[in-house]
Amino acid sequence: MSESLAHRAAGDAPATLLARLDALRAADLPVHGGRTMAYVYDSGLPGTEELAAAAYARFAGVNGLDMTAFPSVVALENDLVGAASRLLGGTAATVGTFTSGGTESCLLAVLTAREHARRTRGVHAPEVLLPETAHAAFHKAAALFGLRAVTVPVDPATHRVRAADVAAALTDRTALVVVSAPSYAHGVIDPVAEVAAVAAARGVLCHVDACIGGWYLSHLRRAGDAPELPSFDLSVPGVSSLSVDLHKYAYTPKGASVLLLRDAELRRHGWFAHASWPGYPVVNATLQGTKSAGLLAAAWAVVRHIGTDGYTELSRRVHRATGDLVRGIGALDGLRVLGPPDASLVAVAADEPALDVFVVADEIREAGWYLQPQPAYGSSPATLHLTVTAAVAGEESVAELLDALAAAVARARQRGPAVVSPELRAAAAALDPEALTPEEVDVALELAGIGRSGALPERMAPVLAVLQAMPPRLTERLLPEVIGRLYRTAG
Numbered sequence: 001m002s003e004s005l006a007h008r009a010a011g012d013a014p015a016t017l018l019a020r021l022d023a024l025r026a027a028d029l030p031v032h033g034g035r036t037m038a039y040v041y042d043s044g045l046p047g048t049e050e051l052a053a054a055a056y057a058r059f060a061g062v063n064g065l066d067m068t069a070f071p072s073v074v075a076l077e078n079d080l081v082g083a084a085s086r087l088l089g090g091t092a093a094t095v096g097t098f099t100s101g102g103t104e105s106c107l108l109a110v111l112t113a114r115e116h117a118r119r120t121r122g123v124h125a126p127e128v129l130l131p132e133t134a135h136a137a138f139h140k141a142a143a144l145f146g147l148r149a150v151t152v153p154v155d156p157a158t159h160r161v162r163a164a165d166v167a168a169a170l171t172d173r174t175a176l177v178v179v180s181a182p183s184y185a186h187g188v189i190d191p192v193a194e195v196a197a198v199a200a201a202r203g204v205l206c207h208v209d210a211c212i213g214g215w216y217l218s219h220l221r222r223a224g225d226a227p228e229l230p231s232f233d234l235s236v237p238g239v240s241s242l243s244v245d246l247h248k249y250a251y252t253p254k255g256a257s258v259l260l261l262r263d264a265e266l267r268r269h270g271w272f273a274h275a276s277w278p279g280y281p282v283v284n285a286t287l288q289g290t291k292s293a294g295l296l297a298a299a300w301a302v303v304r305h306i307g308t309d310g311y312t313e314l315s316r317r318v319h320r321a322t323g324d325l326v327r328g329i330g331a332l333d334g335l336r337v338l339g340p341p342d343a344s345l346v347a348v349a350a351d352e353p354a355l356d357v358f359v360v361a362d363e364i365r366e367a368g369w370y371l372q373p374q375p376a377y378g379s380s381p382a383t384l385h386l387t388v389t390a391a392v393a394g395e396e397s398v399a400e401l402l403d404a405l406a407a408a409v410a411r412a413r414q415r416g417p418a419v420v421s422p423e424l425r426a427a428a429a430a431l432d433p434e435a436l437t438p439e440e441v442d443v444a445l446e447l448a449g450i451g452r453s454g455a456l457p458e459r460m461a462p463v464l465a466v467l468q469a470m471p472p473r474l475t476e477r478l479l480p481e482v483i484g485r486l487y488r489t490a491g
Helices: 014-025 048-059 071-087 102-121 136-145 163-169 192-201 214-220 264-270 294-330 357-366 395-415 422-430 438-447 461-469 472-484
Strands: 095-099 127-131 148-152 174-180 205-209 241-245 257-261 272-274 282-284 335-338 345-350 372-374 383-387
Touching: 048 294, 071 095, 071 214, 071 257, 071 294, 095 102, 095 264, 102 136, 102 174, 102 205, 102 241, 102 257, 102 264, 127 136, 127 163, 136 148, 148 163, 163 192, 174 192, 192 205, 214 241, 214 294, 257 264, 294 335, 294 345, 294 395, 345 357, 357 372, 357 383, 357 395, 357 461, 422 438, 422 461, 438 472, 461 472
Parallel strands: 127 148, 127 174, 174 205, 205 241
Antiparallel strands: 095 257, 241 257, 272 282, 335 345, 345 383, 372 383
């Protein structure tokens, strides 16, 4: 019988189960130490993780579905939302919702805007206006909730959307305009004040995606030696909602975000209520119904424990490290930093044709660092993404990363770029993503270096090069097939 997580006739001992989990984790990227520069956020503060685990355990069985039965949920959520509102320019009228993460916060912002536009302006074929750098979560929201996503190009030099382009794209069907503070791909802040003004002039809501930067930037500007930052929060006239993740730069466990809205009248458009059935009356502020209050309690405990002074100091350290990295990378032959970034996210591009950043990513991963590859799109070339957190903010860690990056660049030059043949490009361009047969999917994935077993190759540069060469719609058709092959039922 194969070793798996399938149902067993006799239960396993706790020690056996924990050992199995440890063995599975050994194949993952590390979540501590700062070497994984995407997906994870590490404060480096001792005891924080233990505090979060203890708080979670105390509330794991509490059901956030019914806050009248569990008033502790209301108390914790009010405290967290209040802290976020005070930090991010809210007023006495500001309200908010604790969600499972940035994606859910963004989904709820779009859903709220759709219903607001339908009920107050009679818009029945709504559009959401997105800079091409807006997070994919907003495109997901448009697909799920039936809005048309209208994409606006960004300035090719600054990677920020231009207010004039937003104004030109606004129509009577626009339900929501989105701006980023900062954008994930380049770490730059869109001109929030200018865009919010043109949206407000047309009676359109404006959402600020501050999921990744809101907590960090707002604490950074409290520091005595803070850099000058553009206004981006709810204090900006015309901004109607804002999302900020706590599991990013508030360093809480995964599954914690806050959606702030200007007032309760706007918030009601995003809530779901149902009494037309014989069961209990249902009111949902989020997409989830039943949900453990454990993550809410863990986030509350970590936020209260680190405190304003703690977050301000962590933000100062991250800001200092980001500047050192930007200067250090700029001094490396063959690389350049796009932006430059306003926040703690760095996009690194190659500055010479013979250097392939995808190959650099493979090389530095073998040295124990994960830098996230970002394929080229629009005016943005292929880049490496670095999320700088407090765990990598020491001088020694920054120097170690720069040394590893320099060595990876040298090895990548020797290896050469991943090459996609003109014939493959032509074949990909001729495929219709909507009409692909299973056989054609198999062929396309094999050309990308992914066999029927579903196993991904150790070096991803050739795969990324092929996916980048394909039309985006074809890539979007194939990506679910790639991931789907990773999930197999036990035979």
